Amino acid sequence: MSNTRxxxxxxxxxxxxxxxxxxxxxxxxxxxxxxxxxxxxxxxTRFPEARLVALDRDKxxxxxxxxxxxxxxxxxxxxxxxxxxxxxxxxxxxxxxxxGILFDLGVSSMQLDEADRGxxxxxxxxxxxxxxxxxxxxxxxxxxxxxxxELVRILRTYGEEKxxxxxxxxxxxxxxxxxxxxxxxxxxxIRDALPQAAKRTGGNPAKRTFQALRIEVNGELRVLERAIxxxxxALDVGGRIAVLSYHSLEDRLVKQVFAAGASNTAxxxxxxxxxxxxxRLKLLTRGAELPTEEEVAENRRAxxxxxRGAQRIREDAR
Numbered sequence: 001m002s003n004t005r006x007x008x009x010x011x012x013x014x015x016x017x018x019x020x021x022x023x024x025x026x027x028x029x030x031x032x033x034x035x036x037x038x039x040x041x042x043x044x045t046r047f048p049e050a051r052l053v054a055l056d057r058d059k060x061x062x063x064x065x066x067x068x069x070x071x072x073x074x075x076x077x078x079x080x081x082x083x084x085x086x087x088x089x090x091x092x093x094x095x096x097x098x099x100g101i102l103f104d105l106g107v108s109s110m111q112l113d114e115a116d117r118g119x120x121x122x123x124x125x126x127x128x129x130x131x132x133x134x135x136x137x138x139x140x141x142x143x144x145x146x147x148x149x150e151l152v153r154i155l156r157t158y159g160e161e162k163x164x165x166x167x168x169x170x171x172x173x174x175x176x177x178x179x180x181x182x183x184x185x186x187x188x189x190i191r192d193a194l195p196q197a198a199k200r201t202g203g204n205p206a207k208r209t210f211q212a213l214r215i216e217v218n219g220e221l222r223v224l225e226r227a228i229x230x231x232x233x234a235l236d237v238g239g240r241i242a243v244l245s246y247h248s249l250e251d252r253l254v255k256q257v258f259a260a261g262a263s264n265t266a267x268x269x270x271x272x273x274x275x276x277x278x279x280r281l282k283l284l285t286r287g288a289e290l291p292t293e294e295e296v297a298e299n300r301r302a303x304x305x306x307x308r309g310a311q312r313i314r315e316d317a318r
Contacts, residue, residue, distance in 0.1 A: 007299040008038035009104065010291050010307050014242045015046050017284055017309040018100040021240040025049040029100035030090075032083035032231065037065030039102055044072040050100075052076045053093060055083055057132040057218075082132070084226040090234055097236040103243040105224070105250050106301065124184035129210075129217045139213040143186070144179040148172050158221070158249065159212030166193045167209060183210075211247065221249060228257040232281065235312040240284065242309045251288055251306045258283060258310045280316060284309035 008014075022029055022043070027050045031040045034056040044052055052075060056062050062078055069076045079089050083103065090098065127140040143151070148168050155164035170193040171180070180186060187206040194205050215221055231241055245251040261281030266273045288306035296303045 007301075008042065009106065009244055009299065009302040009305045010289075010295070011039065011042055013289065013307060014039060014102060014104075014244070015042060017242045017307075018043070018102065018240050019046070021099040021236075021238055021311070022047040022050050024099070027051070027099040028053060028095055029102065030055070030086065030098050030231075030234075031102050031104075032086060032227065033102075033104045034065050034078065035061055035104065037068040039104055040065065040076070041068055041072075043100075043102070044069065044075060050075070053089065053095070053098070054078050055081045055086065055089060057082045059132070059134070082223055084223045084230060086227065086234060087230050097239070098234055099236050099239045101231045101235060101239070101241040103227070103231070103241075105220075105244060106246045106305070124182055127180055127183050127186065127213075129214045131218050136217065136219075139217050140180050142213055142216055143171055144175050154216050155209055155212045157212070158215040159208035159210075160248070161208040161212065163194055166195075169193075215249075221253065224250060224253055228254055232257060232261055232310070232312065233316070237312050237315060239312045240309060241312075242284075242307065245288070245306045245308075246304045251308070254308050255288070258308055261310065275314075278314055280312065280314050281310045282313045284311055 018029065021027065027047065029043050029047070029050050029052055031043065031052060031054040034040055034054040035058075037054070040052055040054050043050065052069075052072070054065070054069075054076065056065070056078075057080070059080060062080055066078055069078070077093065081089050090096070127138060127143065129139040130136050142154075146154070151168045151171065152164045155161040155167060161167065167190055170189050171186075174180070174185075174189055186209070187204075190206045190209055228243070235241060243254045245254055258281060262279045262283050264273050264277050264279055266277035270277075285308050288308050290307075291302040291305050
């Protein structure tokens with residue numbers, strides 16, 4: 001197993017963004033995407049007074065990170081949950097408000113590195129792609145059963161794949177002969193379906209289709225649409241949130257929630273803006289911050305990362 005999987009993306013910057021909210025004793029920080037525990041370990045190390053709550057839908061990730069975080073077990077609570085379940089998790093733990101929240105929305109390196117999960121297009125594996133393998137439908141089922149129009153929509157929307165129609169026609173033709181079960185056949189089909197010019201740009205031609213299937217299988221954008229507002233709602237005044245996204249769809253969603261929270265909602269023309277219309281959030285990043293060239297050189301998985309941060313500055317209007 002390669003070491004690249006242990007390198008958390010933009011780690012120092014995430015810690016610095018959250019630091020002012022986590023340096024007070026008794027602060028609670030939530031890592032909504034525990035993965036292999038790299039960010040969590042760094043949070044517990046840097047903020048010795050803080051308590052950590054960490055969520056992951058992948059039971060294998062929870063098992064591995066529990067080993068990694070064993071030295072901190074008095075301060076760390078690991079929970080098997082999807083991140084849009086954050087309000088319920090905090091409710092169960094009797095934590096009405098928290099001081100810091102971190103999301104790292106990339107596919108966990110472990111899932112990419114474990115061949116049998118079917119996330120990676122570089123090696124042949126069953127087309128599964130479920131982050132929680134105890135529930136939901138696999139990527140193979142999506143490919144084999146969704147109507148063509150729905151598949152085109154998924155590839156266009158979630159993969160930003162311009163050649164969606166060509167790829168889907170080939171998929172439908174092939175699945176009628178024999179249902180899909182493994183990733184290599186899909187990768188080959190995409191290579192064969194694309195025009196020459198489309199193969200010359202942007203890395204592996206299967207990348208966008210695999211991204212689209214993964215997002216559909218795990219309901220990632222639907223979950224995120226619920227999770228980011230819920231996380232902002234769980235922040236204490238003075239609390240901070242940092243979100244790492246890896247494609248424009250995720251980043252756009254985060255940007256919209258943060259921008260809405262940071263703008264005043266008063267009707268135009270009021271001489272003084274009453275408290276209930278004042279912004280709830282202050283943006284901590286100018287647009288989305290990118291990883292440094294040095295970081296990308298050391299860890300290629302950091303390349304598409306976009307980081308946004310915000311601070312809760314007011315309670316919601318009553």
